[in-house]
Amino acid sequence: xxxxxxxxxxxxxxxxxxxxxxxxxxxxxxxxxxxxxxxxxxxxxxxxxxxxxxxxxxxxxxxxxxxxxxxxxxxxxxxxxxxxxxxxxxxxxxxxxxxxxxxxxxxxxxxxxxxxxxxxxxxxxxxxxxxxxxxxxxxxxxxxxxxxxxxxxxxxxxxxxxxxxxxxxxxxxxxxxxxxxxxxxxxxxxxxxxxxxxxxxxxxxxxxxxxxxxxxxxxxxxxxxxxxxxxxxxxxxxxxxxxxxxxxxxxxxxxxxxxxxxxxxxxxxxxxxxxxxxxxxxxxxx
Amino acid sequence: xxxxxxxxxxxxxxxxxxxxxxxxxxxxxxxxxxxxxxxxxxxxxxxxxxxxxxxxxxxxxxxxxxxxxxxxxxxxxxxxxxxxxxxxxxxxxxxxxxxxxxxxxxxxxxxxxxxxxxxxxxxxxxxxxxxxxxxxxxxxxxxxxxxxxxxxxxxxxxxxxxxxxxxxxxxxxxxxxxxxxxxxxxxxxxxxxxxxxxxxxxxxxxxxxxxxxxxxxxxxxxxxxxxxxxxxxxxxxxxxxxxxxxxxxxxxxxxxxxxxxxxxxxxxxxxxxxxxxxxxxxxxxxxxxxxxxxxxx
Ligand SMILES: Nc1ncnc2c1ncn2[C@@H]1O[C@H](COP(=O)(O)OP(=O)(O)OP(=O)(O)O)[C@@H](O)[C@H]1O
Ligand SMILES: [Mg+2]
Numbered sequence: 001x002x003x004x005x006x007x008x009x010x011x012x013x014x015x016x017x018x019x020x021x022x023x024x025x026x027x028x029x030x031x032x033x034x035x036x037x038x039x040x041x042x043x044x045x046x047x048x049x050x051x052x053x054x055x056x057x058x059x060x061x062x063x064x065x066x067x068x069x070x071x072x073x074x075x076x077x078x079x080x081x082x083x084x085x086x087x088x089x090x091x092x093x094x095x096x097x098x099x100x101x102x103x104x105x106x107x108x109x110x111x112x113x114x115x116x117x118x119x120x121x122x123x124x125x126x127x128x129x130x131x132x133x134x135x136x137x138x139x140x141x142x143x144x145x146x147x148x149x150x151x152x153x154x155x156x157x158x159x160x161x162x163x164x165x166x167x168x169x170x171x172x173x174x175x176x177x178x179x180x181x182x183x184x185x186x187x188x189x190x191x192x193x194x195x196x197x198x199x200x201x202x203x204x205x206x207x208x209x210x211x212x213x214x215x216x217x218x219x220x221x222x223x224x225x226x227x228x229x230x231x232x233x234x235x236x237x238x239x240x241x242x243x244x245x246x247x248x249x250x251x252x253x254x255x256x257x258x259x260x261x262x263x264x265x266x267x268x269x270x271x272x273x274x275x276x277x278x279x280x281x282x283x284x285x286x
Numbered sequence: 287x288x289x290x291x292x293x294x295x296x297x298x299x300x301x302x303x304x305x306x307x308x309x310x311x312x313x314x315x316x317x318x319x320x321x322x323x324x325x326x327x328x329x330x331x332x333x334x335x336x337x338x339x340x341x342x343x344x345x346x347x348x349x350x351x352x353x354x355x356x357x358x359x360x361x362x363x364x365x366x367x368x369x370x371x372x373x374x375x376x377x378x379x380x381x382x383x384x385x386x387x388x389x390x391x392x393x394x395x396x397x398x399x400x401x402x403x404x405x406x407x408x409x410x411x412x413x414x415x416x417x418x419x420x421x422x423x424x425x426x427x428x429x430x431x432x433x434x435x436x437x438x439x440x441x442x443x444x445x446x447x448x449x450x451x452x453x454x455x456x457x458x459x460x461x462x463x464x465x466x467x468x469x470x471x472x473x474x475x476x477x478x479x480x481x482x483x484x485x486x487x488x489x490x491x492x493x494x495x496x497x498x499x500x501x502x503x504x505x506x507x508x509x510x511x512x513x514x515x516x517x518x519x520x521x522x523x524x525x526x527x528x529x530x531x532x533x534x535x536x537x538x539x540x541x542x543x544x545x546x547x548x549x550x551x552x553x554x555x556x557x558x559x560x561x562x563x564x565x566x567x568x569x570x571x572x573x574x575x576x577x578x579x580x581x582x583x
Contacts, residue, residue: 081409163390169378170387177374179358180336180367182391182499 005135006256007249012137014228014248015145016210018241019203020221021228022151023196029235029284030172030192031087036098039222040105041197045071045204046213047109050118060120064205068198075197079190087189102218109215120208144206148244151199152237158195159237168192227270233280242281246273287350289314289534290335290366290503295345295354297327297334304330306558312503317525317535319549321542323578326555328538329371332507336368337361348503363391367501371508371538373492375480381491382476385465388495458500459531465494468524486517493521497528504528507538522548542574554578 024038035041045067053063082101086093128139159165167188171178175185207213207221224247231246232239247266254265273281290312297305304327312318320328333339334354335346341354353361362368367388375384466473469490475483480491489509496504510518518541525548528535539545545552546566554562554577562569562577 163386166379166383166387166390169383170376173376173378174374176338176358177370177376178387180338180362180370181387181495182359182362183387184357184359 002256006252008132008135008137009141010249010252011245012141012145012248013252014241014245015141015148016203016206016244017224017228017247018148018244019144019151019199019206021225021232021240021244022148022155022237023199023203024222024225025229025232025235025237025240026155026199027193027196028229029237030168031189032091032172033083033087033094034091034098035083036095036222037101037105037218038098038200038225039220040102040109040218041200042203042207042221043213043215043218044105044109045197045201046120046208047113047118047215049201049204049208050120053120060122060205060209063120064201067204068201071197071201072194075194075200076190078197079193080186083193084186084189102222106215106218113215115214115216117212117214118208119212120205122209126209140206140210144210147202147206148241151202152241155195155199155237164188164191224266227266231270231273231280233282233284235284236280236282239280239282239284246270246281288312288347289316289349290536291347292331292335293345293347295331295334295341297330297339297341299330304558305334308555308558308560310553310560312534312536314534315529316550317529317537317548319545319552320536320538320555321540321545321552321574321578322555324540325557327558328555329507330558331555332368332371332505332536332538335361335505336366359391362499362501365499365502367496367499367504369489369492369496369504369506369509371511373485373488375488375491375495377479377481379480380477381472381480381483382462384480384491385462385472385494385498388498389461460497460500462498465498468497468527469494486513486521489513489517489521490524493524493528497531497533500531501533504533504535505538506535508540509537510539510541510544518544542578556580 020039020042023041024035027033027035027038048067048070049060049063052058052066053060056063056066058066082097083094086097122140125139125143129136130139130142131137157165159168167178167183168191170181171183171185171188178185178188224244227247228243229240231243232241246269250269251262251266254268255262257265288311292308292310294307294309295305296303296307308327308331310318310320310331320331322328330339334341337353337356337358337360340357343352343355346352346354348361348364348366353364356364376387379387466476469487471487472490472494475487480488483491493506493509496506509521513521522544525535537545537548549566551563551565552569553560554574556577556579562573564573
């Protein structure tokens, strides 16, 4: 029974990793851009929620709702003013620029908020749990997982059921021909990053409520997000959820065997999947 | 006033000059054919007109207005649609989505436009503040795919400018239904991936995708390339209905017989120049041969 519990906890933890990864997956799928600042943007989002929450005395969920439009606009401007200029044949410029952005965000947060760790408080919700048969599941992990599924469903709806999703896919296929159809690739990419920043806001909410955070933890979240995206198959959103779950389960199972193995087990699972299925569990197309 | 006109249009790919002062005209209601051997510059001419390659503003006039420096999306929104060489369907989209994508950006301003203008203006102000009234020197599009991507994303001048010109409304005869009536096989295959179709069917999708924006000018680049004669006949059978919907047409053709059969006027190109112009009834085989292959004929 203990194993069922361990695996269920791992699945729920996978929801958190999927949230970290969904925005990265979306942006990569549309413009083949690997955003090395993704983890730091999540941390930035958590601080933004923290500022709103402490200034206005609001619940973190309300704070996240207020932060979302700001993050959306930030994503739009970031893509239009900076990232669009790095796109092209050469994969190095976006890597360099987002790496620089990562460092800039970390140092900016360090200046503004010091290295002290912070936390968003959900109150009683943090310790609440429900009994499902013999196992007891935390309400917050359940909410996280539910949010991850909701985010993935919503992104898939946008991608495959809306006109902007059609433009995302067309531009991803062939930006020059897309522009002949009246699409502005720069605009489409900006919208995609803005959308990804909405997902980042959701990720930031759970990052901040489930554990302490400080300005330096972004890169570690990026690693989990990366691994989830690659395990799932580049560009596949459901694959990203599966990837998150693989890492989450590996971590809790590893930790159950030996608490020191938690982090390592996640990375080992990633390497094993990479060995067995180099293109991930759900490779897209071709 | 001609509907569409190029004046001493030049185009280059990096150091290579592909067009040397091309003058062509398209009158309302006309079908014009452009013929010429491989590498003559026909596709380059289409790319210049559609804004994939930028030119001097005055070297392309549409309804008398200069459009040479407009980006491709702005040219399309004014009412010039393109069936590109090699069809270029979007592999991730179904047949129906490939058609719909041609109709979804017909004009009207949205939230994105507003935000975009705000950003562009702010950027311009900032640049002015930092670099003085003339700003940074404009960038030029180059040869590499990277440059083309960047040009598609940003335009060769850095931040894209907003096109304030008259926007084509896109209202008119063509819709999903009328395109399906024109090419009934597409209705049957509407949910297939666009690239799962035969070459001829893909060509039909590419034509439908261009028509559905209800263009005033339809540019077709080698729509018969690689297709069987019966398929070519089927596709050209659509031309009268396309013309009846009010579009004027430029077809680029390697097949001289086909070009002479459908066109009101023909331009023959060689090595980046127009070498022969005339009505099909007025130009002889020998003229065409000379214009096509050079004076040695
Ligand atoms: N992207 C490019 N980069 C460099 N040179 C190019 C490029 N595209 C075309 N050219 C050159 O420009 C010239 C004109 O090419 P273009 O494609 O316009 O010819 P075309 O008349 O359409 O030929 P075809 O009948 O083979 O399609 C050719 O010499 C070609 O090599
Ligand atoms: Mg050509």
